[in-house]
Structure formats: C-alpha cells, structure tokens
C-alpha cells in the first residue's frame with residue numbers, strides 16, 4: 088500500500104506483458120487499443136488480461152500528438168527530436184473497470200475517497216496541516232501525487248509533518264510554508280511568497296482553527312478565535328483569488344463545523360451584529376466564539392462560491408465529523424475530558440502506515456513502468 092497503489096498504478100509488468108506480434112497503441116482521446124500484427128486486427132481488451140485501459144493526464148512536457156496520412160495518431164518528442172506511435176502516457180494508464188458507485192459513510196477515510204485518482208498535476212495549499220484533519224488531508228493528497236504545501240504557523244511542527252509524509256513515500260512533493268492566521272501581516276507575506284513562486288493553485292483548503300482557548304487579542308486587535316478561524320482565511324482567499332482564477336478549474340474547501348448551528352449573528356432587529364464577531368473579554372465565551380467563526384466559514388464559502396463559480400472556482404464548506412480526537416480540544420481540560428470520553432464512539436484519524444517492503448514495491452512499480460515506457464517507445468519508433 089502506498090502512493091501509486093492509491094492512484095491505481097501498482098499492477099505488475101508481467102501481467103501486462105503482450106504476446107508476440109501484439110502492440111499497444113492509443114486513440115486521439117487516450118483510449119488504449121491492441122493491434123495484432125499477425126492477424127491484422129485490433130481490439131480494445133488486453134489480449135491476456137481482458138482489461139480496458141485509458142491514458143491519464145496530459146502529455147509530458149515537450150510532446151505533441153499528431154495524425155499520420157492514414158489518420159493514425161503518433162507522438163512527437165520535440166526535445167529529443169523523435170517520433171513514435173507509442174503514447175508516452177501509457178506508462179500511467181488507468182484501468183477502465185466498471186466500478187459500482189461507492190457508498191461513503193462516517194467511517195470512510197480520505198485515502199479511500201481518493202483511491203484511483205492521479206493528482207500529479209495539482210498544487211494544493213492546506214492551512215493548519217501539521218495535525219489532525221489538515222495533516223490527514225495533506226498526506227492523502229501527497230500520496231496521490233499532488234504538490235502539497237502545508238501552510239502552518241509553527242516551523243518545527245510543520246517540518247515534522249513533512250518528514251512523516253516523506254517517510255511514507257520519499258517522492259511525495261510536500262513542503263511547508265509559514266502562515267500565522269492570527270496575523271494579517273503573516274497572511275500577506277505568505278500570499279506574496281506563494282505568488283513569487285509562480286505556481287498554480289488548484290485546491291485551497293482553509294482548515295486551521297482553534298477552539299476553547301482563553302480570550303486574547305491578535306496583533307491586529309481582533310479576538311483570536313474569530314481571526315484564526317475566519318478572518319485570516321477570508322483575507323488569504325482574497326489575496327490568492329487571482330491565482331485560483333488563473334488555475335481554474337480550482338476549488339476552495341472551507342472546513343467548518345456542525346457547531347455553527349448553535350449560534351447566530353443577528354441582533355434583536357434581525358441585522359448582522361458585527362460586534363458579536365470580535366467581542367470584548369467580558370462578553371467572551373470560547374465555545375460561542377468558535378461556533379460563530381464556524382458560521383462565518385459557511386456564509387463566506389457560500390458567497391465565495393456565488394461570486395467565483397462563474398470563473399471556474401468553486402467553494403464548499405464541510406463538516407469533517409463530530410468530536411474527532413485531534414488537538415482541537417487542547418486549550419481546555421473539560422473539552423479534552425469530553426473528547427476522551429467520546430473517542431471510542433467517534434470517527435478517528437485513520438493512520439495506516441505501509442511497511443518498508445510495501446513502500447519499496449510501489450517505488451519499484453513506478454520505475455518499472457517508466458522503463459517499460461522507454462522500451463516500448465523505442466520499439467515503436469518511426470523510421
């Protein structure tokens with residue numbers, strides 16, 4: 088079990104080996120077919136396994152698809168100045184299995200949902216990804232090939248999280264960048280540093296949060312739960328909006344909570360009472376502050392979706408599950424006690440580690456596929 092298995096690419100070469108006289112080719116839209124040169128016939132199914140396949144993703148950099156005089160697709164590698172009938176993406180084909188629609192439930196983990204997905208062309212930023220829901224999300228994306236950036240406030244904790252993922256798959260494209268949502272200056276610095284790298288941004292997960300912490304003001308003079316859970320994210324999305332739009336189709340995922348139900352933001356006249364968002368110490372109750380910030384998350388996500396979806400950027404708010412044992416309760420002993428009591432009955436962060444042997448197999452699998460691609464590419468070279 089590891090990265091390429093999750094992406095559905097871990098089958099062995101021996102099963103795929105074609106009988107003599109057969110050749111693997113692909114159509115313009117990526118479907119793989121098999122040509123039997125002895126009998127002069129073609130078919131969609133692999134002659135040994137009977138499976139259908141299609142090519143995943145874009146052509147590698149420098150390659151182009153063209154049609155010959157007979158209308159057959161061939162590929163031009165402009166960098167190495169060669170032509171071939173072999174589709175270079177065939178190193179990463181996906182089986183066309185008739186999968187029954189999967190049923191997900193409260194026990195489904197991120198890795199199961201992503202099974203079979205190739206995210207190698209995606210750039211993903213996750214806030215507060217050094218622990219809990221954020222870490223599990225980052226790990227799952229990284230093991231599916233995405234370039235994942237952990238946007239965290241604490242360098243030591245984020246480096247530890249990065250090394251845990253790399254330990255699992257040493258080729259994971261995962262890194263940490265500093266972001267403290269309690270400081271609008273830090274949010275701005277993060278956005279500038281990210282933009283300076285000229286990367287696209289396909290998924291932004293606004294996950295970081297604090298709960299049940301004592302009243303304190305941020306350096307911007309705002310109540311910290313409100314700023315960390317909502318306002319910091321709001322500002323971050325504003326600053327990265329242009330990158331998201333350029334990277335469309337892109338999405339924002341705002342991690343909210345069902346606890347948004349247990350509050351409201353309206354005053355007695357039915358108008359939004361902005362004073363409730365960042366209350367003074369004497370009016371502060373940590374749970375209420377958290378619930379309000381989570382309500383802001385949902386309102387924000389809905390409005391963002393309304394404004395950006397016409398430009399190819401969607402936004403969704405999610406509730407990840409009730410009372411999952413993460414670090415969210417750590418600021419108040421009573422919450423820690425309640426989370427501990429509930430732990431056996433609630434969803435857990437599933438943390439399945441592959442054995443070193445399994446990890447080795449997967450890495451060998453990818454290298455074997457690449458060498459197969461090279462071999463086949465040479466065989467099918469045009470004169």
Ligand SMILES: NC(=O)c1ccc[n+]([C@@H]2O[C@H](COP(=O)([O-])OP(=O)(O)OC[C@H]3O[C@@H](n4cnc5c(N)ncnc54)[C@H](OP(=O)(O)O)[C@@H]3O)[C@@H](O)[C@H]2O)c1
Pocket residue numbers: 214215216217218219220221238239240241244266267268269270293294295296297315342343344345406407408409410411412413414415416
């Ligand atoms: N656990 C649950 O039962 C539950 C239920 C409903 C919703 N949620 C939501 O799920 C999300 C993830 O929470 P979790 O349960 O995984 O909790 P968690 O393990 O405590 O994760 C929260 C993350 O936010 C980070 N963070 C806190 N303050 C920050 C700041 N100023 N700047 C940047 N990052 C900061 C934390 O970093 P540090 O390690 O540096 O503090 C941590 O990585 C939250 O939005 C939460 O509201 C959780």
